[in-house]
Amino acid sequence: MNGIADLAQKLSDAAQQAAQTEPDGAGRHMMQHVLAGADDLKKAKSVQEAQKAFASMSDALLPFFKSWPNQLKRNELKLCRCKNGHCWLQPENCLKICPYSPTELKTCSDIEEVKMNNK
Numbered sequence: 001m002n003g004i005a006d007l008a009q010k011l012s013d014a015a016q017q018a019a020q021t022e023p024d025g026a027g028r029h030m031m032q033h034v035l036a037g038a039d040d041l042k043k044a045k046s047v048q049e050a051q052k053a054f055a056s057m058s059d060a061l062l063p064f065f066k067s068w069p070n071q072l073k074r075n076e077l078k079l080c081r082c083k084n085g086h087c088w089l090q091p092e093n094c095l096k097i098c099p100y101s102p103t104e105l106k107t108c109s110d111i112e113e114v115k116m117n118n119k
Contacts, residue, residue, distance in 0.1 A: 009042060062089075072089075072116070079114040080096050082110060097111075
């Protein structure tokens with residue numbers, strides 16, 4: 001849980017700005033979901049609450065990156081999936097670690113990077 005509040009605040013600030021500047025439609029809707037998830041992440045008191053908030057943000061962003069996969073590369077992100085079917089975004093230069101693992105001792109070992117065709 002160390003450092004999550006700072007990260008959540010940065011996500012919240014970025015999503016709030018985007019929600020205000022995006023015209024009505026899918027982009028604004030997506031940013032509103034990211035903003036809600038970031039706010040929940042800031043308030044998380046347990047790893048499980050943080051995982052739930054992270055999942056809601058990831059779920060909100062995945063359609064964007066699936067529609068514009070070139071944005072993954074541009075933003076130095078990769079899309080990963082674990083054997084349990086969870087998907088998430090993470091920086092390209094990080095080791096693949098499932099944020100949905102119940103504890104650090106029980107991490108997923110079967111993680112793949114999801115390759116998408118650039119449009």
